[in-house]
Amino acid sequence: MPAGTGGSENYTVGQVRELNRQGVPAQVVTVGLDADDGRSEFNDIPFRSLATLSEVGGLDGTIVFVNEPHTVPTKQLSYLILHNPPPIRDEQKAFAVRGTRNRALIVTSRYAAALWARYLDVDVSTINVVYPFAEPCFAEQPRPDTSAGTTRVLFAGRLSPEKGVYTLLETLHIDIIEQDVALTFTATTAGADKPQGKIIERLLGAHPGISVVTSRKTPATMAALMADHDVVVMPSNSQYWHETFGIVSVEAQHSGCRVIASDDGGLPETDCGGVVLVEPDNAEALAWGIRAAVASGPLSRAARQDAAARFTVKQSVNALLNVFAQPAPIPPATIIRQLEEQVLAPSAKVATTSRPDNVLIETAV
Template identity: 60%
Template sequence: MISFVWSPGEPLPAGTGGSENFTVGHVRELNRRGIEARVVTIGLGTADGRDEFDDIPFHSVATLGDVERLDDTLVFASEAPRTTTVHPAYQILHVPPPLRDHAHASLVAGTQDRTLIATSRYAAALWADFLDVDLDTIHVVYPFAEPEFAIRPRPGSGAEVTRVLYAGRLTPEKGIYTLLSALHTDLFDSDCVSVTVTSAGSDKPQGALIQGLLRSHPGIALVPARRTPAEMASLLAEHDVVVMPSNAQYWHETFGILSIEAQHAGCRVVASRDGGLPETDCGALVLVEPDDAEALAQGILTARRLGPVPEHERADAGRRFTLVDSVTGLLDVLEAVPAPTPSRVIHALEELMSLPSATEPHPRAGADASGTRTAADHAAAPVRVVGSP
């Protein structure tokens, strides 16, 4: 049994982010292959989000201590609580390291006994530096787009209006304020560009506040967040350009699953040239300088000039970052001989340091204080002639 352990005390929400989609998609695909997999939640009973996932097995435990006793292969899918496990465990690093120093020690402690998995090469390097571990010890398992995105038909589009979609969470780090600034540049003409924003993340206080701002903006159509791959694929197919203006001042997108979903669905993506977003290129990616409203506006106009993604390019995009490839990559990590975790390396070094020191060398007979034989010793030594009888 492969159990993906969700954050203690938090339900697994549907349609709110890459880590949720990654977890649910992996469980679904593993079960399809006949490999038992499930989501484990902590401290919530059945009110843990399972109602939104009819085809995903859930298992709820009361405390973190109950997780310690599970005889499963445990993959911690979000937070890294410090706990022991029956078998070697794994930690997926979905988000960037925290900014505040006080979180450093707890994360080092929570991950030191786990095999680490990042979602991009960029994220692996970021976490290796933060945790002070060898980059080669962090595996990369890329996220994916569900098959639904590549096969969703695209309805006809009016050539006069480019339909732009922002579907990230309503938080500053996802770049929503950069988008609002871009809309106020003189580059935008409401007759040629329309903008739609989803309510993803509005269930949090910060998101609710931003949603209120968006409702009052005359140039934005606010629509409900989509909760399933099929719903999201339909929404993407109704748009031409998806924007991902991720903030690079204090947040670095580790990958950006929405980027590959959008490209599979036939959209062009305008994203910040930061973090793992450049690694999401499926052939329809336009990169712009982060935190720059003018650059974002220019990127949208570039995508408009490029026009619709040709069918053969969309088909090629759909063969990259697939669910099958992602799950196969995860299984390769789970089935490999685990490399020493940071904790085991430290323990081995501590054992080495605790060994008694080697005894001091004793001078040989006939040697001076430095251990070197004297000239008199050499003169008195018998001479052996090579080849003599």
């Protein structure tokens, strides 16, 4: 679970950190990695490594699986936080359906709840929503004085197709962007440790219109990078991937940036007052969104303070604790089994007198 590789990792670590701050003992449990599980990058977080997945079933307390719906029996009802949209491959769907049947489900947006409810054919009300958060350092990070007339644009997502990086590359060649020397573009190397990320990193490195900087590994260093920019773009792909939330959007607004994001998935729910939504997978629309952000100027101090009051880590953890405090929900598998049992049960016969002449009527129910 290396730092800076994705929202799921930051969300998990932040939740554990805040739970411990509030006096609720919590730890990150990894499987099969020993000490090489990312703990060296999170010195303030308790880690525990297990040799096998089956050992998870022996743990006491509340168990929350992250993303992967492994079918491991646990001592009590366990939870599953689904950060990602449902898989589209049949073999992956079978794994997802099987692994979610006996778990209490948590997702990161109302959009994700509706998406997973359709996918799993369950009532949306059975899926809990706990929003992600921006760490306090994003709102606390000072913004340096900027050169008048210059707008600095940052792509802070992973270097992968679903994050819309190819749409951004197209946008760099739209005339209203390409000819504006007052616009600068920067991307980080987040995701370059993966094969496709390495390819995309080389593409960006060869493009004269964008600079590539080393990915940031901690919330504090990412906050500093965002504060050095005016606009953060999130051109997330909507053809086969739907962003279930988009924590980068919240972090950017807490840092005082405007955000240009695809009008898709959970991204509209991230609006803290500084989001401009554009048609996804449309380079021209992204270009005009950037122009709108330039025309609007930087977020005011009051707007940034208002943004910082939304999606805080305390709000997120309190919502999570409220989910744990609720009566244990009935897992979908149990509901299905109970319905099947009712269908197969024999009809009962009830004798009733329903006519004046005392003719006995048998009614099957």
